Amino acid sequence: MQDKQVTKKLEDAGEEILKQIDKGENPNYELPIRNLNNIFFDEKSKTIKLGDKTSSRQFLNVAHSRKFMQTMLVAAGLKKVIKEQATTSIRDLFYNMKHTIEGTDENTFDTQDESDPLIEDLEASLNVLREELHLIATPKGLVAGEVKIKEAGGSVIDVSKMGSSGWAVPSNVEPEKIEIKEVDADYVLFIEKYATWNRFNEDQFWKKGKCILLTGKGQPARAERRFAQRLAKEQGLPIYALCDADPWGYYIYSVIKQGSISLSYSEEKLANPDTKFIGLTTQDAAEFKIPKDAQIKLNKEDLKRLAEMKDYSWFKKKEWQKEFDYMKEKGFKMELEALSAKSIRFITETYLPKKIQTKDFLP
C-alpha cells in the first residue's frame, strides 16, 4: 500500500470524527476487539485470525475519554511520520506525542505501554501494516547460515561471512527492502534463546547441519517471523522451533507457528503454520537422561499458564495435550541450557541430530 493511501485512511478516520462533532454527537471510534474473545483459529490458513466483534471508544465516557484522546493523537502522529517520509521507532513516536496537557499536570501519555496498543488498534481498524505506517519495533533478531541478502539500494551481504555476531534482522524485511538470494540450507532452525543460538553458531552447526539459524532473543518480533515466513514460502524451507520446555517456550513456538493474539489482524503475513516443534519437551528428560538437577519445579504462575494453553484451540492436538499432561504430572520444566548439564556440545552434537534423524517432533 502506498503512503498516499495510508494517509488517506488516517484522514478519513479524522473526517468521520469531525462529522460526528459537527452533528453534535458523542465522538466515538469503532475498533476491532483484540483479545481472546475475538480471535479464532482459521483452519484454512492455519493461523490465528481476528474475529468481527468491535467496540466503540467514546469521548464522553469517563472510562474511555483519555484513551479516545490518545487514539486521536496517535492517528495524527502517524500522519506526520508518513508525511515526513521518515521511519520511526514506536518509542520515538511515543516521545513525539508525549507532552503535558495545557493547564494541567497530566501527560498525554505516561508510558510507552499506553501508546503501543493504540498503534496496534489503528493498524487493525485501518487494516494497514506497521511497516506501511513507517513504524519499526527495535530489531533484535539474528541470522547465521549460507544465505545472501541484498538490501534495496545497498550491496549484497553474505551472511555466512558474518562470524560470531551473525546478521542482524532489519525492522522491515518486505520484498521492497530485502531480497533473499543463494540459500544453501535444508531447513530453518528458529531458536528461542540467544545463548543457544550462539552455541550453534560458534559450533558452525549451520554448515554441518545445513540449516539457517534464526533467533528472536525471546518472543520474536514481527521482522524475524516475517523473515522466516519468506524463507519458508520463497525457498521452500521447513521451519523447526527450539524453545525452553516451559509454558512460555511453548507459547513462543505457538506465536511463530500460528501467530499472536494481539497481532491477530495481520497474522497471514507473519505466521508460519508448517513450523514443527523440535524441543525441548519434558518428555525429553527421560529420553536423553537429562540430570534431575537441571529440572525446575513448576510454580503457580506456570500451572495457570499451562491450563490456559491447554484450552487454546490450536493446541488441541493430542501430542501437545499429552506433553501438557506429562508436564503437569511430573511438575517440572527445563530450559534449553539444561542440555548443557550433559556436556557443552551435547545439544549440537547429540540432541538435535538425533531429534532430526528420528523425526521426533511435536506438531
Add this chain to the structure above:
Amino acid sequence: MPEEKEDKKETAGSTADDLAKEFKEHSVAEFFKKNRQMLGLTGKIKTLTVIVHEYVTNSLDACEEAKILPDIEVKLSEIGEEYYELYVRDNGPGLTKETVGKALGQLLAGTKFHRLIQQRGQQGIGAAGCTMFSLISTGKPIQVISGTSHGKAFKCDLTIDPKINSSKIMNLEDIDKPFKGVAIKAKFKEVKYQKSDQSPLEYLRRTAISNPHAKISFTEPDGTTTTFERSSKDIPKKPTPIQPHPKGVTVDELLTMAKYTKSRKVSSFLKDELDRMGDKAIEEISKSVDFDLNTDPKKLAWEQAEEIVKQFKKIQFIAPRLDSLIPIGEERIKKSIMGIVEPEFLEVVERKPTVYKGGFPFCVEVGIAYGGNAGRQAGTDEDGRNVWKSEILRFANRTPLLFDTGGCALTQAAQSIDWKRYGIKDFDNSPLTIFIHLLSVHIPYTGAGKQAVSPEEEVMEELRLALMDAGRKIYRFIGYQRKMAEKEAKRKMYYKYASEVATAIAELTEKKKEPIEKKLHEIVLKHLKLEEKKEAEEAKKMEGLTEEEIEREYEKKKGEGKKGKGRCKEEIKGR
C-alpha cells in the same frame, strides 16, 4: 518463729485500731488528701482540664442562677516545670466574705447532693477540691477577688485546713475599685498543659458550644488567646427539680430521703416525696409488705425499704413529668455550631423527652456538621490538601465529656450508625463533627469519673433515632454536593481532553483547531445536562418512597456498584 507470729498479730490489731482512730480524727479533707484520685484528679493533662471544668462550671451555674449572661476569662501561665498558674474570672453575682470560704474552701459543701435535677454537675469534687489540690501540690493558698453589685469588693488568700475541713482565710482586705464577679488565681504543680482533644482549650471550646449564651476566652501558656463569642442572649431557663419517680429510686436513696423527711408516716412519706405516687399504689404496697406503713419513716429498716422498692417494680405508675428538662434548643445549637465549628452544612435534631428505666426523664439533641471547618484537621496529604478526621463531641447536661471516649454510649451510638447510608463513605476520615447532647435529671454515668454514659437501652435507641434522622437530612446535602463536585470534575476532564482531541482532528483534517474545540465543549455541556436530567428523574422516583423502599433501592445500588466495573469497559457490539 514465734516472734514473727506475735508480730503479725500485733500489726493486725494495730491496723484495725489505727483505721478506726484515723476515721474519727480525719476530716473529709484529710481523707481526700490521701486519696487524690477520688478528687477526679488523675493524670497530669486530665487534672488541668478537670480543674478548669470545676471553676468554669461554678461560674456558669452562678450566672445562670442570677440570670446574668456569662463572660468568662480563663488564663493559664507556665511558671515552672509542670507548674502552672490558673486565672479564672467571671462576671457573675460574686461571693461575699461570708460565702467565699464555704464555696471555695470546704469540701462537699454544695447543696447538689440527692437532688433530681438537670444540672451540669461536678466531675471531681468542686472548686474546693481545686483549692485542696493547690495546697497539696504547692503548699500555697489560692487568691480570690470578689465583688457583688452592691457593697465593696474584697480580696483574700484562701486555703483549706484539711484537719477540720474548713476554709482558712488570710490577708482579707477591701478594695476600692469596683469589681463584679469572682476572680481566682491558683497555682498547681504536677500538671501539664498540652494541646490535645482533652486539653482545657478543647474543653472550653465544647463548653462554649453547649452554652451558646456564654462568652468564654482562653489564654494558653504561649500567650495565644482564643475567644468563643456568645451566639445567643437567652439565658437557659432554670430546670425544675423533680421528685424521684418510684421506678427510678434505689433502696439507699429511699432510706436517705426517709431520714430527712418531715412526714410522720411511711405512707405519707412515699406520697409526699415520690412522683406519681397515688393512694392506689400505697394500698397495693401496704397489702404486699409485712409491716405497717403507718410507722415513722425515720425508723424504716433497710430490709423494709428493700421490700418497698421491690413492690415499686411490680406496680404500674404514670411516667414521670418530662417538663423538668431544658434542652439547649435546635436553633441555639445551630447558631452555636455555625459560629464555633464553622461547617459548610449543619443539621440539628432535637428529640422529645422520654424515660429510661421507667423512672428517669431524658432527652437527646444531636447535630451533624459537615464540610468547612467541621472535624479535626489532621495534617495534609502529599498534594498539600488538608486531611480531615471526624470528631464526636459528647455532652451530658451541657457539660462536655472529654475522657473515656470508647466506653461511652454516646460514642457507641454514633459508631453503630451505618454512615455510608447517609453518603459518608469513610466516617473516621471525613470533615465531620457530630454533636451529641444527653440531658437528664439523672445521667446514667458508667463510673464515678462521670466521663462516660452507660448504654441504657432506651437512651441508645433515642440516640440512634436522632442520629439517623439528622443523617437522612445531611445525606441530601452531601449527595448533592458530591454530585456537583463529580460533575465539575467530569467537565474539567472532558475539556482537558477536548483540547488535545481538537488538535489531533485539526491535524488529520487540516482544519482549524478552535472551532472544533468549541463544538466539543458544547457537546460536553449538553451531555452533562442530559445526565443531570436523568439523575433528577431518578431522584424524583425516590422521593415518594417509604423508608423500606429506600432501603431496598440502597441495597440495589450497592449491588450495581459492584457490577459497575463491567460497565466501564468499552461497549461491545457485533459487527
